[in-house]
Structures are given as C-alpha cells and as structure tokens.
Amino acid sequence: MSSALFSPFSLAGLELANRLVVSPMCQYSADDGCANDWHLMHLGMLANSGAALLVVEATHVERHGRITHGCLGLYSDDNEAALSRVIASARRAGTAKFGIQLAHSGRKGSAQKPWEGPVALKSGADPWETIAASPIPFGEQWHTPREATEADMDRVRDAFVAAAKRALRIGFDEIELHMAHGYLLHGFMSPLSNVRTDQYGGSFENRMRFPLSVAKAVRAVVPKGVPLGARITGSDWRDGGLTPDDAVATAKLLKAEGLDFIDVSSGGVAADIRNPAEPGFNVPIAARVKKEAGIATRTVGLIIKPEQAEEIVASGKADMVAAGRIFLDDPHWGWHVAKALNADVPRPVQYARAGPKLWAPAAAKA
Numbered sequence: 001m002s003s004a005l006f007s008p009f010s011l012a013g014l015e016l017a018n019r020l021v022v023s024p025m026c027q028y029s030a031d032d033g034c035a036n037d038w039h040l041m042h043l044g045m046l047a048n049s050g051a052a053l054l055v056v057e058a059t060h061v062e063r064h065g066r067i068t069h070g071c072l073g074l075y076s077d078d079n080e081a082a083l084s085r086v087i088a089s090a091r092r093a094g095t096a097k098f099g100i101q102l103a104h105s106g107r108k109g110s111a112q113k114p115w116e117g118p119v120a121l122k123s124g125a126d127p128w129e130t131i132a133a134s135p136i137p138f139g140e141q142w143h144t145p146r147e148a149t150e151a152d153m154d155r156v157r158d159a160f161v162a163a164a165k166r167a168l169r170i171g172f173d174e175i176e177l178h179m180a181h182g183y184l185l186h187g188f189m190s191p192l193s194n195v196r197t198d199q200y201g202g203s204f205e206n207r208m209r210f211p212l213s214v215a216k217a218v219r220a221v222v223p224k225g226v227p228l229g230a231r232i233t234g235s236d237w238r239d240g241g242l243t244p245d246d247a248v249a250t251a252k253l254l255k256a257e258g259l260d261f262i263d264v265s266s267g268g269v270a271a272d273i274r275n276p277a278e279p280g281f282n283v284p285i286a287a288r289v290k291k292e293a294g295i296a297t298r299t300v301g302l303i304i305k306p307e308q309a310e311e312i313v314a315s316g317k318a319d320m321v322a323a324g325r326i327f328l329d330d331p332h333w334g335w336h337v338a339k340a341l342n343a344d345v346p347r348p349v350q351y352a353r354a355g356p357k358l359w360a361p362a363a364a365k366a
C-alpha cells in the first residue's frame with residue numbers, strides 16, 4: 001500500500017512532494033542577525049533530508065526581539081542579503097522547499113546561548129531590556145521584562161510586516177508566525193504570563209488581540225499562494241494555562257484572519273514547565289485542531305519512528321508531520337523513513353545511486 005506520509009500535499013497552493021517537514025531549529029550562530037556559512041552548511045544539509053519542506057529557525061523581527069546574540073534576524077538590509085545568499089545556495093543544492101519562522105523573543109530574550117547556560121545575559125554581555133505582556137520573568141535568573149505599551153505593540157507589528165516583506169523578497173515558499181514556546185506572542189496569549197487589565201489582558205478575546213493583529217497585518221502583505229501559518233501552543237502543561245480547547249479556539253481565530261495552516265507545538269511558557277515525554281505528545285491536540293477548526297495542520301514533538309509518522313497522516317490526525325532533533329541526528333532521516341515505508345523521495349542527481357536500487361539484491365553488482 002502506498003504511503004500517506006509520502007503522498008503529495010497542496011498547502012494553500014504550495015505543492016509539497018510529501019508531508020514531512022524539518023521543524024525550525026535555532027542555531028544561535030548568526031552575526032548580528034546575519035546568516036553565515038554555518039547556516040549554509042546546516043540548511044544545505046537539511047535541504048536534502050527527504051522532507052519536502054525545511055523551515056528556517058526562529059528569525060527575529062527586531063534586534064532586541066532576538067533570543068540570544070547569535071539568533072537570526074530579518075531586521076536589516078544586511079540580514080536580508082545574508083539570508084538571501086544562504087537560501088539561494090541551499091536551494092540549488094537541495095530538493096526541499098523553504099519556509100521561515102518569524103518571531104519575537106519577548107521575555108525570553110536577552111539570553112545566553114543554550115550551551116553557555118539557559119539564563120539571562122549577565123551585565124557585561126550586552127544585555128537589553130526585554131518586553132512582554134506583563135512584567136513577570138520567565139524564571140529565576142531571567143530578566144524582569146517591561147510591560148509592553150501600545151507603542152511597543154505597534155512597532156513590533158510593523159516589524160513583523162517588514163520582516164515578512166523581506167522573507168517574500170528572499171523567495172521563501174511559506175511563512176510561519178511563532179506564537180508558541182513562551183515568546184512574545186504566546187506570552188500575550190497565556191494567562192500564566194499575561195495579567196494585564198487593559199484590552200490586551202483578561203479574557204481569551206483580549207489576550208488574543210495583539211497576536212491576532214499581527215496575523216492580520218502580516219496576512220495583508222503575504223499574497224495568497226504563499227502559505228502563511230502559525231505555530232501555536234497546544235497546551236501550557238500547567239493548571240491555569242492554555243489548554244487544547246484554547247488551541248482549537250486560537251486556530252479558528254487565525255483561520256478567520258486568513259491563515260492557511262496551524263503547527264501545533266506546546267510548552268515553554270515558564271522555565272520550570274516540562275513537556276510530556278511520550279512520543280507524539282502533541283498529536284491528539286493537533287487532531288482536534290484539524291477536525292474542529294478545519295485548517296491544514298502540522299504537528300511536532302517526539303515523532304521519531306517511521307510507522308508513527310505514517311499513522312499520524314494516514315489516520316487523518318494531521319496533514320503534515322514535523323520533526324526536529326531526529327534530523328540533526330540523521331540528516332537524511334526522510335530518506336530512511338521513506339525506505340522503511342517502501343516509498344521514495346526526491347534526491348539530488350549526485351546521490352541518485354544511493355536510492356532504492358542500492359537496497360535491491362542486484363545492488364551488489366553495481
């Protein structure tokens with residue numbers, strides 16, 4: 001029987017060869033937001049992973065919206081030129097289409113790189129003032145953010161729009177807004193991090209107001225035919241936080257703003273919250289979002305077995321399966337998943353001899 005995972009998918013007009021996606025993964029290796037040879041190697045490698053779509057790491061819409069000094073940005077002409085070079089080269093080398101995740105770090109910004117310790121930058125390390133829905137730190141050893149004003153929200157919204165225009169000029173095939181993992185937009189959505197008493201806090205409707213305004217403004221400049229979606233949180237994994245019901249409601253609101261897809265992730269809204277450890281822990285939430293909101297749905301989170309990925313798509317729980325760490329461990333993971341499922345993937349001609357013929361007994365003669 002043919003594989004559902006390796007069947008083509010038309011995402012709002014973008015033709016994808018299969019349903020496998022490389023999840024965005026920060027490399028903390030940029031120079032003032034500019035992609036460099038590390039990104040060329042990393043993205044060039046993953047452009048041949050077998051996944052039809054490769055989503056570039058969280059790319060920040062303003063300099064002080066980065067997480068670390070090494071995070072990618074799209075806030076300057078230099079950033080745009082650097083990422084253009086990298087994407088054009090990686091595209092020539094690989095078979096994947098390219099998405100980009102646009103983000104603002106909020107209260108998780110001004111942080112050290114993970115390998116330096118996951119805490120705020122120290123005073124000698126050029127820290128900056130962070131903004132968030134409310135002045136509540138992400139955790140111990142994190143900065144207390146300043147409560148975002150309407151002027152901050154206007155500036156950040158404009159920065160998302162400007163970055164989206166840059167992404168379009170670079171030629172990205174799709175754009176994803178980061179509304180998860182505790183960064184600025186998710187920070188507004190979650191009652192755990194948003195205790196405002198104005199029109200941006202309190203009720204679900206109020207907490208969604210700023211993130212929705214960003215989605216609306218970005219949609220206005222991203223033409224139909226370039227899929228625009230959002231990574232949202234399926235659960236804050238804490239009492240009093242966002243729930244799968246909220247994820248469904250969020251997806252419905254984003255769909256009404258014209259977004260084309262939802263990527264269901266979860267967690268990350270406070271430093272002491274841990275995600276569940278079972279494989280595919282976001283899948284049941286994604287299945288609800290897909291069914292109840294009626295929008296193209298992607299999910300992610302410990303999906304590391306070919307049969308599991310296949311089942312998610314074949315049973316209609318999600319339209320696309322994203323994976324992160326397994327692609328770092330095995331950059332041709334998509335090839336190996338395809339092999340396990342008796343399917344095949346596009347490969348560069350230079351590597352064609354490593355295709356299915358190699359697995360057949362006759363390969364010994366080659």
Ligand SMILES: Cc1cc2nc3c(=O)[nH]c(=O)nc-3n(C[C@H](O)[C@H](O)[C@H](O)COP(=O)(O)O)c2cc1C
Binds near residue numbers: 023027265302322323
């Ligand atoms: C090194 C690394 C960097 C990450 N950076 C991002 C990011 O830029 N944006 C994002 O939404 N998620 C990011 N994530 C989360 C992944 O996209 C993914 O959701 C998570 O790792 C769970 O999927 P997995 O179990 O397949 O790795 C990152 C994960 C890793 C391991």
